[in-house]
Each structure stands twice: as C-alpha cells, then as structure tokens.
Amino acid sequence: MNGTLLFASNRLDKYEHIICFLKQHGFVNIITASNGEDALKHLNTQPPDFVFLDTDLPILDGFQLCKLMKSSLLANCNNVPVILVTDSQKNCMVSLLANCVGAYLSIHPSFALEDLLYLLQNKSESTPTNITVNRIKVLIACSDQSFTQMLKKYLLGESYDVIIAVNGQDALHQLENEKLSIMFLYDHLPESDVSEIIRKSKESVPEIFITIIVPQGSERRAIELMKAGANDYIIKPADEKTIPATFADTLIKYHLNLCNHRLDVEELKLHSLIDGIVDGIVFMDMHGKINTVNKAANAILSQLDMVRDSDGSIMRINTIDIKDIYRELFEKKQLSVSYEITIDGGVEKHFNVIASSVNQFIDENIHIIGDRRKRKRLTRAFIGNKIGIVIVLRDVTREHQLTNQVVQSERLFAVSNLVAGAAHELNNPLAGIQLCTELVLNDPGTSEKALKYLQRIQKETEQIQDVVKSLLTFTGNYTLSKEQININEIIEVIIKQKTYQFDHAKIKTIILPGDVLPFVFVDKYQIRRVLLNIIENACAAMEVSAYDKCLTIKTEAQNNVVKTTISDTGPGIPKENLSKIFEPFYTNRANKKKKGTGLGLSIAQSIIKQHNGKIYVQSEVGKGARFVIELPAMESL
Known part of the structure; x- marks a missing residue:
C-alpha cells in the first residue's frame, strides 16, 4: 500500500501493535501525533488517506477532530475515512457518538486486526455496515458463577467476545468449535485435570494464550501449570473492583505475545528472503564477527581461505584484510569497496567481494520515514553508533x-x-x-x-x-577427405620419418599400439598433422629437460572411441597455463630459440573437433605432459 496514514494518540505504546501490524502489511508511511493540535496541523498541511484518532486525545479529542474533518473548515478532509480508537468500557456510547460525527469505524485494542486490514484495503467497495466484525474470542472456564459473571462483564466492556465453560469437557468442546484466542482457566474445575486441558488446548490451538486463575497462596501450583504449558497466571481477585487491575496486565501480555509472534513470523520471512538470495550475504559487526550469513555465503566461504582471531572474528579472507575494509568505509567514508578473489583448486574460480556500511542504508531509510518524531528518535538512537558492514560475495566464474x-x-x-x-x-x-x-x-x-x-x-x-x-x-574453409584407417598406421609412418631426429636428440621412444584397434573414419593427412605437431612439441620440450628423455605413444580402444596418448618427460606445463594451451598464438615452449607461432595446437584442436573427437592435456610441473586424443570408432559412427 502506498497510502499515507495518520495515527493520533497520546498513548502510542498502547496501540503500537496496531501500528506494527499495519506497517508489516504495506502501510509504511504512518505519521503519528500525540495531541489534537498536532493532528490538526498535519490535516491542514496534507490530507492523509486514512486517519486513526484516539477518543481521549488531549487538546482536541477524537470526536471533536472527526467532526471538524467533516466540516467546511477542513473541506479537503471530508472524504478521508476516520477510525476512532478507544479503550473505554462504554463502547456502545462510543459507537453511537462515532456515527454522529461521521466516523468510518470505531475500534478497540482487542479488535481483530485482519478485519481492520480488510476494511482499509477495500474502503472503496466495502463499508463497516456490510461486513461482520470478528472480535477476539475469550473463553472463561470456571465453576464459580459469581466470579465468572464479573469477569464476563469486564471483558464485554473491553469489547471481547466471551464464551463460558463450566467444566473441562465443555472447555475442550468450545475449543473445537470456536476460534479462541484467550483462555482464562480456573484451577479448581470440577472433575477436570487442568494440566491435561492445557496440554490438549495447546495441541489443538498452539497459539492460544492460556491464563491460569489460582486462589491466594497457590503460587507453587501456578508454577506447575505454567510448566504444563500455560502462558500466565493471576491470583483470583477478591471482588469486582479489583478485576480491571488484575486482568488488564494479562490482556496486555496477550497482545505483546501476539506482537512477538508476528515479529517471529516477519523474522522468519526475512531470514528466508536472505537465504533465497543467489549471492552470498554476510553481516559483520564492527569487530569482524559474523551476525548473519546466508546459505550462498556459507557455500562460497567454504571455498575461501579465512583467517580468524582467537575470539572467532574474521581477520582475513584470502588476500583481503578485513581492517582495510573498515578503514575504507568508516575512515575514508567510501560508499563501498570491491575486490576480486581468484582461487585454483583444480578448476579456476573467480569471486567478487563487495562491502558497504550498514549505517548508510540506515541513514537512507530514516530519511524516508514520514513520522517526524519517529525519525528524530531513530536518528538519536544511531548517532555515533557504527553498526557494522554487509559483504556481498558473488561467484563470477561463469562470467569470466x-x-x-x-x-x-x-x-x-x-x-x-x-x-x-x-x-x-x-x-x-x-x-x-x-x-x-x-x-x-x-x-x-x-x-x-x-x-x-x-x-x-x-x-x-x-x-x-x-x-x-x-x-x-x-x-572451416576445407572439406575433409575422410577414409577408413587404423590410427597405428599413421603413427608408424611418423615414427619412421622422425627416427633420425629421435636418435640425434637422444630421445627414447616407447610405442604401445593397441592389439585389436577399431578403424577410424578420418582425413589421414589432417590427423597425421595433429599427431606430428604434438610429437614435435614433445621433442622440443624435452630438449632442455634434465631428466631422461622418453616419448611414449599408446593407442587403445575405450568406450567406443580410439584413444591415443602421447606422453613426454619434459618440464611439464604450469597449472595456470593449462587452460590457455589451445588458444591461438599461445606458446609454452621452454626452448626459446625454437619458439613456435602458437597456432599448432589451435589447429590441432580445430581438426579434432571437426572429426567429432576430443583433445585435452594433463600435466604437472616437473612430471612432463600427456596429450590425449579421442576419435570415434567406426562401430560408433
């Protein structure tokens, strides 16, 4: 909801649960006033979409303000719905007076908030006269009829719906048939196990607020029943005059419990929302301790190298010093700082790390709060307080x-x-x-x-x-001239051609041809070129090798492919260069005097791909290199 709402009361703490509920359901722009004069100023400045007026508002009460809003003095407010809020026990009189001054509705603290929300969201097509308002239902389970009637009178005056049960069986029956919110349960119900009633009630309606009524001096018994699941207990009042003071506190506790439940729900939604974010989100306090971390952040942090202090605070993430982040954000006043982390755990991965101050977001949100008093109060609360930082971790490997x-x-x-x-x-x-x-x-x-x-x-x-x-x-400008051939025949021709070069360079050759090798359907001149290029690269790599020079060529049939492996005992290829080895113009030759053009392996890869095959390299520094070529066997074509 984008509408503006004015809530005028000198007892905002009493109605805080209503304001919180409305904010949680989209009414974020709520202006508050503590007396009739302030409310009148707001009405003259900018008419809101809805107005809540406390009937006991000082200077000008809610009735008087509502009457003014419907007069020519505030003509721009004539069509603004007014909701009168009261906690008076004379609610019938309040309703009559509300109709007289033109109020849209009158409510009390026990008013069902879902109904209020419905009215606000459907003000154009609904009126209070054409819906049934469901008030909060209270069950009194007590065998003392005199006391029950006194309590019922008080609760009706507070606008609660009251249901009576005279024993435990009747109480459970009412629980099954009515939507109950509060239960006042007398300890001495005839033929009833109060602990069992509490247990069954909580099983049936977990959110029900149960208050036990016990005689004077029965505190130990009250503690037992609280352990059984009751939310609160009160000592049975002596007379009707003490009932309001005794029961008002437990009713306030119910509303606080309701607010806490709604806050728990919102907190769960917030955590679920944060967990649902694809990027990693980490909230840290000013000491580097993690307050909140979502699933994506946990997954990313598990791959990074984190250094912690003895108290568990984060000191470093890979090469990023956390103190540097705080220095940039809080001393140099940077809006955000970003870093890039690259890790290589067999597969190279890249991460972006973006950090910003939580305080800047708080400042931005405080400035959009319409309620001036609330804005000032929150500003004072955060002045000089550094909350911490939020770090966004993003896996950008795919982008790279x-x-x-x-x-x-x-x-x-x-x-x-x-x-x-x-x-x-x-x-x-x-x-x-x-x-x-x-x-x-x-x-x-x-x-x-x-x-x-x-x-x-x-x-x-x-x-x-x-x-x-x-x-x-x-x-891609050449048509392959394919024919059926045994790969061993091509290797045999190359080895004979290169015999003199092997002998001159003192390179030992080991040829391990597969015994029963399927034919391949290839362009033999192009495949010969690929094999020749790899063999020449191996010889060039071994020219500067301090180890025994040995070239091994092995062919075998494996999973419907003919696999050719060419291994050397050269210096090997650094891990960071393995992903570049097939790029055009890249060369890794150790002998700089015989440095190639860098096109050989690119051409080799292109040729093998055109034959629907694969070519890849395996290597470690100091352990030589192994090039593998896989071509489809004739049977699998």
Missing part, C-alpha cells in the same frame, strides 16, 4: 569463462581471416610448382641427379599443401 570465450572467438575470427587469405595466396604458386615439377620429371632427358632433387621438391610441395589444408581446416 564467457568473457574469455568471447575474446577467444574474436581472436579466432581474426586469425581465420588471415589464414584463409594466406592459404589462398599459397595455393596458386604451389599448383604452378607442382605442375612444372611433374613436367620435368616426365621429360626423358632429365638426369638422375636432377630427378632426385625434383622428387624431393615434389615431396616437400605435397607437405606444404598438407599444411595449407590444415590451415583451411582451422578456418
């Missing part, structure tokens, strides 16, 4: 991944355009070289020595054409 993917895509797009153009320019002269070479080779007058060199030119030209095809595959 998406950003990196966008950057990589942009780089790949730029590289693709460059490579496509270069490949086109290379293909034209290569075709001319190949044609001329074939013409000379077919000439009968060509010498043996010339034939030898021409054959080498032809072979190298074909190899350059394979490289161009790989580049075109990387850009």
